[in-house]
Amino acid sequence: MGASQxxxxxxxxxxxxxLGTGIDAHRAALWAGRDGFRPIERFDTxxxxxxxxxxxxxxxxxxxxxxxxxxxxxxxxxxxxxxELALVAAREAWSSAGVVCDPKRAALVFGTCYGQxxxxxxxxxxxxxxxxxxxxxxxxxxxACSSSTNAIGLARDLLQHDYADVVVAGGADTLLREAQAGFxxxxxxxxxxxxxxxxxxxxxxxxxxxxxxxxRAADAARRxxxxxxxxxxxxxxxxxxxxxxxxxxxSGVSRAIRGALSDAGWLxxxxxYVSAHATGTANNDRIEWSAIQRELGAPAVSGTxxxxxxxxxxxxxxxxxxxxxxxxxxxxPPTLHFRGARSGCPCDPIAxxxxxxxxxxxxxxxxxxxxxxxxxxxxxxxxxxxxASPPRSRVIVTGAGVVGSVGALRLSNVLEVMxxxxxxxxxxVDLHGLGVEPRKLDRSARWLTAAAALALSDGGRxxxxxxxxxxxxxxxxPAESAQRCAGSIQTRxxxxxxxxxxxxxxxxxPAGACSQALGLLGPTSTLSSGESSGLLALVLAAEWLAFxxxxxxxxxxxxxxxxxxxxxxxxxACLVLKRSRETGPIVVAGWGIAGRHRALEAAERAMAGRSxxxxxxxxxxAPAVAALKKWTxxxxxxxxxxxxxxxxxxxxxxxxxxxxAAAHIAAGHAQSVLVVAARGASSVAIVLExxxx
Amino acid sequence: xxxxxDDVALYLERRERALGEARRLLASIINFVGEPADIxxxxxxxxxxxGLDSLDAVEVLVGLEIDLGIKxxxxxxxxxxxxxxxxxxxxxxxxxxxx
Numbered sequence: 128m129g130a131s132q133x134x135x136x137x138x139x140x141x142x143x144x145x146l147g148t149g150i151d152a153h154r155a156a157l158w159a160g161r162d163g164f165r166p167i168e169r170f171d172t173x174x175x176x177x178x179x180x181x182x183x184x185x186x187x188x189x190x191x192x193x194x195x196x197x198x199x200x201x202x203x204x205x206x207x208x209x210x211e212l213a214l215v216a217a218r219e220a221w222s223s224a225g226v227v228c229d230p231k232r233a234a235l236v237f238g239t240c241y242g243q244x245x246x247x248x249x250x251x252x253x254x255x256x257x258x259x260x261x262x263x264x265x266x267x268x269x270x271a272c273s274s275s276t277n278a279i280g281l282a283r284d285l286l287q288h289d290y291a292d293v294v295v296a297g298g299a300d301t302l303l304r305e306a307q308a309g310f311x312x313x314x315x316x317x318x319x320x321x322x323x324x325x326x327x328x329x330x331x332x333x334x335x336x337x338x339x340x341x342x343r344a345a346d347a348a349r350r351x352x353x354x355x356x357x358x359x360x361x362x363x364x365x366x367x368x369x370x371x372x373x374x375x376x377x378s379g380v381s382r383a384i385r386g387a388l389s390d391a392g393w394l395x396x397x398x399x400y401v402s403a404h405a406t407g408t409a410n411n412d413r414i415e416w417s418a419i420q421r422e423l424g425a426p427a428v429s430g431t432x433x434x435x436x437x438x439x440x441x442x443x444x445x446x447x448x449x450x451x452x453x454x455x456x457x458x459x460p461p462t463l464h465f466r467g468a469r470s471g472c473p474c475d476p477i478a479x480x481x482x483x484x485x486x487x488x489x490x491x492x493x494x495x496x497x498x499x500x501x502x503x504x505x506x507x508x509x510x511x512x513x514x515a516s517p518p519r520s521r522v523i524v525t526g527a528g529v530v531g532s533v534g535a536l537r538l539s540n541v542l543e544v545m546x547x548x549x550x551x552x553x554x555x556v557d558l559h560g561l562g563v564e565p566r567k568l569d570r571s572a573r574w575l576t577a578a579a580a581l582a583l584s585d586g587g588r589x590x591x592x593x594x595x596x597x598x599x600x601x602x603x604x605p606a607e608s609a610q611r612c613a614g615s616i617q618t619r620x621x622x623x624x625x626x627x628x629x630x631x632x633x634x635x636x637p638a639g640a641c642s643q644a645l646g647l648l649g650p651t652s653t654l655s656s657g658e659s660s661g662l663l664a665l666v667l668a669a670e671w672l673a674f675x676x677x678x679x680x681x682x683x684x685x686x687x688x689x690x691x692x693x694x695x696x697x698x699x700a701c702l703v704l705k706r707s708r709e710t711g712p713i714v715v716a717g718w719g720i721a722g723r724h725r726a727l728e729a730a731e732r733a734m735a736g737r738s739x740x741x742x743x744x745x746x747x748x749a750p751a752v753a754a755l756k757k758w759t760x761x762x763x764x765x766x767x768x769x770x771x772x773x774x775x776x777x778x779x780x781x782x783x784x785x786x787x788a789a790a791h792i793a794a795g796h797a798q799s800v801l802v803v804a805a806r807g808a809s810s811v812a813i814v815l816e817x818x819x820x
Numbered sequence: 821x822x823x824x825x826d827d828v829a830l831y832l833e834r835r836e837r838a839l840g841e842a843r844r845l846l847a848s849i850i851n852f853v854g855e856p857a858d859i860x861x862x863x864x865x866x867x868x869x870x871g872l873d874s875l876d877a878v879e880v881l882v883g884l885e886i887d888l889g890i891k892x893x894x895x896x897x898x899x900x901x902x903x904x905x906x907x908x909x910x911x912x913x914x915x916x917x918x919x
Contacts, residue, residue, distance in 0.1 A: 312882075313875070371875065555853060566871040569851045611848065619886040627849055627879045 132513045135283045136347040136354035137506075139224025139340030141216040141297075142448045144435040145181035145333050148215055150223070154452050160480025162434050162463055164320040164331060170304040174622035177316035180302050181333025181436025183212060209243040210254040213299035216336035221259050224340035224352070226293050231722055234263035234291035236282045238274030238298030240440035240496075240633060241306055245604055248634065248655040249808050251299070256808075263291045263722045265808040266663065267655045269440070269601070269634035271496035272404075274298050275337065276443030277652055279492075279504050280361025281667070282341050288670065290720050292346060297338030300439035307332055308621045309612070309629030313371060315408045321437065322464035323405035323412060323430035324472035330407040333436025337444035355451050359393070359489070359505045359513075362386020362677065363650035365597065365642040366499025370630035373410055373495060377418030382593070382648065383501035384422045384491065386677045391505035392514025393489060398426045400459050400490040402450045405430025405476070406437055411495065413471035419493075427485055429477035433463030443494040443502065450492070454508065458482035497630060498639025500651050522672045522704050523711030524815065525680070527786040528581025530556055530574045531698025531775055537585045541790045545772055550696040552689060556581075563644050569631050570697070571605035572640035575686040578699035579641050582682060586703050590680040596649030598668045599638040600660030600685035600778040607688065608632045637686050649678040658746065659807030661685030661782030665702060666718040666811055672706040680705040687776025696775050700782035702789060710818035713792050716799065718813045726751045726805035726812070727758055733801065733812035734759075740814065741797035744784045745769065747805025755803055764797040780804075781811070788815050834918045835909060842908040845883045849876050861905045865897070869904065880908065890915040 142149065145163020146156035156163070166172075167180040186207050235256045242248040252267045264285060268277050275298025282296035310316050310332055317329025339355075347354060364386060366379035373379065388395060401419055405412055407430075419428060431449045438445050453460045461483060462476040477483050489507040496502075529536040533544045535556045556577035558565040563580050565573060579597065583590070608631035615625035631640070635653035642651060650671060654660045661684060668681035684701030704715060719732025726747055734740070742764030745752050756766055767787065775783050781804035788800035792815055799816035824832075843856035850870055852859060863869045865880070872880070877897045884890040890912055892900055901907045913919045 312878075314878070369873065372873075564871075565853060567850045567876075572851075573853070607851070619882070623882055623886045625879060625882075627875050630875060 132516050133287050134344035134511065134513050135286050135341050135358045136344045136352070137339045137356045137358060137451070138226065138342050138347050138352040138354055139220040140355055140448050140451060141219030141223065142335065142337045142445055143183055143185060143212060143215040144335030144438060144445055145183060146435055148185050149219055150452060153449060156434065157449060157452060157460060157482055160463065162320055163333065164436065167307065172307065174620060175308055175311040177311060177318050177331065179320060179331050180307065181331055182302055183334050185215065207301050209239070209299055209301055210251045212301060213251060213255055213336045214258055216297065216299070217255050217259060217295060217338040220338035220340050221295060226340060226342060228293045230260045230262040231725065232263055232292040233261040234265065234285050234294045235261045236266045236268065236278040236285070236294060236296040238268045238278035238440050240269065240271045240274055240300050241303055244303065245305065245609065249657045252808060259295060261295060264720045265656065265723060267808065268652060269655045270500035270502065270653050271498055271633045271635055272437070272439055272442050273494035273496040273500050273502035274440035276492060276494035276502035276504055277363060279339060279358060279444060280502060283358045283361060284670065286341060286343050292342065294341045295338055296341055297336065297444040298441040299336035300334055300441050302332055302334040305616070308616065308624040309626065312624040312626035312629060317407060320464050321407040321432045322466065323407045323432050323462050324468055324476045325465045326469055328407060328409040328469060330432065331436040333438040335435060335438040335441045335445050337441050337448050339444065355455065356506045356508060357511055359507050359511060360387050360390030361505065362390060362503045363652060364501045365648050365651040366501065367642040367646055367648045368499055370636065370639060371497050373414045374499065375414060377414040379499055379501045379648070380415055380418035380493065380495060381422050383503040384418065386650065387491060387503040387505040389677055390675060393505060395423050397489045398423050398491055399487045400485065401426050401428040402446050402490065402492045403428050403430040404493045404495045405432055405462070407432055409469065412469065415493065415495065416472055427459055427477065428473055429460055429462045431460050443492060447492045447504065450490070453482040454487050457484055457486065459485045459487060497633055498635040499642060500635055500639065517674060517676065519673045520706045521710065522669045522715040523707045523818065524702055524713040524715065524789050525705045525711065526582040526585025526703045527701065527789055528578040528585060529698065529700045529783060529786055530577045532696060535577060535581060537581055538790050538793050541786055542794060545787050550694050553698045568640055568644065569605050570607045571637040571686050571688040574697065574699035575599065575637045576641045576644045578684055578701040579645055579682045582701040582703045583645065592646040593648045594679040595647050596668065596671065596678045596681040597638055597642055597647045597651045598664040598681055598683040599653045600664045600782065601634045601637060601653050602655055602660065602687065602778045603690065604632050604634060605636055605688055606690050608636065647682060649681065656809055657807030658777050659781055659804035659809055659811045660778050661700065661780060662785060662802060662804040662811040662813060663720065663809060665782065665785050666720060666813055668704050669715045669718050672704055685778035685782040687779045698775055698779055700779050700786050702785055712818055713789050714816050714818040716814040716816045721810045723808055723810065724751065726803050726810040727754055729810040729812040730755060730759065730801060730803050733814045740799040740801045742767065742788065742791060742800035744788050744800060745803045745805065746781060746784060747803065751805040759801055764791055764800065785813060792817050834913060838909045838912040841888055841912060842905055845880065845887065846870060846905065849879045849883070859905060861909065864904050865902060884911065888912060
């Protein structure tokens with residue numbers, strides 16, 4: 128208590144978008160008033176409602192950057208390798224920061240909406256980390272179009288809580304045929320270049336990558352680095368309203384803005400400028416502007432999708448970078464193509480073609496997304512007072528729920544079947560019996576909603592749902608909706624792409640549907656970082672509750688859906704964590720995150736000085752398990768390897784481990800259990816212990 | 821059955837077929853858990869019925885036109901009488917000249 132939060136500096140930036148490759152190209156385009164829209168050539172758009180895209184010129188060979196010189200990319204229709212686009216920006220950010228640090232202390236937080244061709248998410252981050260030699264924590268966030276904004280916030284937290292000394296954070300997405308077709312089917316594309324807040328309504332899809340290098344201010348100052356900006360806080364929230372339509376009251380955006388302000392220790396009147404999400408669609412622009420006015424009065428606001436289109440998961444970071452490039456010269460970016468306000472939109476969102484001079488001390492970057500996942504980053508300049516670190520609150524486990532081939536289980540009966548290995552389809556759960564209307568939920572959404580509802584009902588009483596969040600691990604697109612979308616294209620042609628299946632075809636769609644079904648409107652995030660993601664969701668939820676006061680409880684877990692592979696398993700597992708003044712029967716005593724194959728480091732951090740636990744539940748390869756067994760003195764329960772637990776999918780496995788640990792403590796089998804997930808892109812550990820009676 | 825006139829039997833057979841098509845289409849749009857045959861023909865499409873929203877309504881129109889080859893006169897579900905499962909059945913039969 129009393130210590131200040133660490134200020135976090137942006138010391139490197141890199142960008143690749145329709146405006147070109149590199150920060151200089153973006154600066155030049157901004158001051159030339161140039162946009163990046165061109166007819167889409169890489170796939171046939173004849174049957175779609177729009178034919179323009181903000182495609183990266185490096186892709187089609189027109190102004191091919193050095194990295195792709197040897198490859199004739201225009202000749203192939205295969206999706207462009209996402210990691211190559213990402214690396215163009217990540218390398219620029221990394222080299223411009225010029226930071227030298229221990230690779231183990233260099234982390235990566237990567238945000239993407241559709242990953243590599245809707246299939247690979249975490250492997251893209253693996254390639255970026257390998258190329259830049261980042262051996263610290265590696266986290267992939269997929270909250271659709273707010274992914275990279277969310278990533279910047281999480282990167283700030285990793286520095287704040289000393290999980291890393293340097294974090295590369297950002298996002299990337301390419302323009303994929305199915306995405307263009309899906310947005311076309313949803314009726315949200317404009318035939319003309321995207322004109323935020325103005326006519327004609329509608330958005331234009333784009334692609335690109337943007338990355339920041341973040342460091343604690345003291346470290347950056349010590350080496351004489353000149354910061355681009357200070358990241359001061361962030362907020363997350365769920366709309367809990369609809370897959371694609373924002374909550375008409377804008378209350379989701381409002382909650383995320385308030386979260387970011389409170390994290391930064393700022394007041395509403397402090398904000399000089401807002402870089403809006405401003406997709407150009409009638410609903411988004413009107414609802415976002417009403418939330419901005421309600422929360423902040425009338426700050427200067429602009430949106431840069433008129434320059435770079437809607438770059439999906441990269442939108443937040445790229446638009447922040449465009450703003451930073453302007454702020455560096457005492458300006459704010461204009462809203463390109465603005466020809467007068469649409470009803471309910473600002474009358475001067477920095478109209479014009481060129482950046483406008485405006486002194487900015489504190490600003491917000493807003494992002495909203497399908498699935499109702501909102502993210503807001505607070506950034507500023509100059510000497511900013513940092514908020515005093517709040518005392519760490521106690522976090523307790525109040526319930527758990529598991530759904531899978533073994534049935535539907537709670538904390539009280541989960542141990543009965545914990546070693547009953549079985550794979551295959553999950554058993555259906557009577558959602559009506561849990562007070563949930565199962566209408567329109569696809570398989571993934573049903574499993575997650577059932578597990579979350581079980582976990583919440585385990586706690587005995589309903590929490591304040593406005594202040595209850597949802598952190599979810601998900602490795603893939605929901606398979607049923609993805610197949611239905613693909614099937615609609617196959618049987619009807621691209622013009623008949625199923626809009627409703629497409630809308631449920633993002634990694635965070637199950638979380639969005641669960642938020643909607645259960646009314647969980649607090650902070651939300653979806654993590655796609657391999658086998659340790661489930662435990663990572665739990666650790667990040669514990670951290671959120673321990674150090675912030677904008678949520679009272681967070682449901683954290685993982686979900687998997689059958690994808691057709693042999694021995695496949697599906698289901699979901701969730702725990703409810705709660706911030707509590709009083710102790711509870713199960714307390715989250717400590718947690719840790721470290722790089723891949725660094726399980727001991729994560730465990731050491733989670734153990735926080737203690738040397739003995741009564742149980743160790745671990746998922747890892749043989750050397751990692753052996754090392755942990757040797758290092759941890761376990762008395763009582765002993766060691767349980769995850770391979771002994773029932774067959775669950777990649778995202779759910781480590782959540783199940785934590786549920787089993789909680790169940791053993793609840794049953795009085797152990798006073799304390801260390802849970803370690805040593806597979807996956809990061810190593811993650813948590814210690815649960817019995818609270819004092 | 822022998823005591824049902826031929827034209828009534830034919831009507832019932834066509835209606836049953838259209839109901840099956842409507843149920844399958846709607847079941848896929850709403851991720852219906854269970855057999856499509858469990859969908860109540862009298863259920864409303866919107867609100868407290870099947871809970872369709874405007875996005876799903878577009879999906880119904882696309883499904884009718886492309887999957888079932890039904891030519892619809894307009895794109896407003898209400899004007900087309902698409903208020904209930906039976907309304908969808910009527911629209912299918914009307915387009916086929918079966919009503």
